[in-house]
Amino acid sequence: MKKKILWLASVPVPVLLAMLLLLPGSRSVAANNEPSGSNAEVTIDNFSFGPQTLTVPVGATVTWTNRDDIPHNVVSTDGVFKSKVKDTDEKFSYTFTKAGTYSYFCSVHPKMTGKVVVQ
């Protein structure tokens, strides 16, 4: 977060205004997906990822929190990221630096699948 603030401070005001207006992932995102930016969170509960599809801007950090009473993990199907196993209340975070669609699943309970769309 600190990096982001410093970077914004060095940008001229008109450019900054233009950026804010054009910022992707604003509140007018499609109903299926959660608003991104500040809400880059996925909750793991009842053997499922919620929301199942999350859309975030490039550079966003997504945090998965396990609220289930069973351990789960977060594993990208393309080998991009892989968390250690997380017990109840433990978290895993990953920062998406490249645009794309990242499918993932819980390798302990493989029926649990999810997707992060980075754009």
Place this chain on the structure above:
Amino acid sequence: MTNKKQDLIAEKSQDLNNDGVDRRGFLKCMAWAGTGLVWTMSGGIPASRAFAKLHGKDDRKSGDFSFVQISDSHIGFNKPANPDVTSTLQLAIDKINAMQHKPDFIIHTGDLTQLSKPSEFDTLDQVLKGASPKQIYFVPGEHDMLADNGEEYLQRYGKGTKGTGWYSFDHKGVHFVGLINVANLKAGGMGSLGHEQLEWLEDDLKGRADSTPIVLFAHIPLWTIYPDWGWGTDDSEQALSYVRRFGSVTVLNGHIHQIMQKVEGRISFHTAVSTAFPQPTPGTAPSAGPMKVPADQLQRVLGITDVNYLISGRSLAIVDSALGDSGSASLGNGASARRVESIRGAR
């Protein structure tokens, strides 16, 4: 309802021999016997007679033996469904040690630990040290694969095994195969055996006489119980095709923390309850997670499985019993059924 219908219903529900089995029940039993399986429900004399027959000294021949299946001890789990899984495992071991007929060995069908932690495996070993049967066979559950894809498990229990931990052994003429279906799981899939293991299995069974009783054991059920919850194995059909020629095949699984059974030709499938916590029956809860029951009922939904092999009839009998019950009464979500199955081998 017509009079004829009422008469038929009345006739079917008559208990003709006063043995707790009415005509409809008797026909059901006979149908099962036709396919090689006899399943008696408790309450009446037939069940206890069969049970006594299994365990009477006079009936035991030299080739007869028994073993016990335990499953899903989840050492390390400490949530409300059971805050002390080590104690309930100890109760299971105490129960095994108190059995009148001594089992030759124990099979643990996986989820030994909750998080694959070394301390959890240590605690498990400590409890199992107190078991009378000194030989214990294991297969891992998905909870035992959490540290480096099962490295910790393999280091401790993988001696003599191949690949991700599969192996086979013979005991008094019965061929046992431990299969691993919790490794390299694919997104959206269920349990998986994989090509290498299937090739090994085919080779392992080659040349064995059809009359050899076979016991397969693996963590996740080798038949499809409930795909939505991952209760099944994607490539189990191939494995089952290798054993169909045998006269008596028993498949022992865990993972679902409740008893489910099925017969398919000469293959009998059985899943065991957990020694740690129960799980809901398919579709009755949002997910397959630990199910909380009133504290005084916990021991009634946990248990062990006693498997008896009788060489005279080449039959295998499976008896499930709950913890904290003397003898083998009452298992599973309040239902009071003592199940005794006799599976006939080839003659």
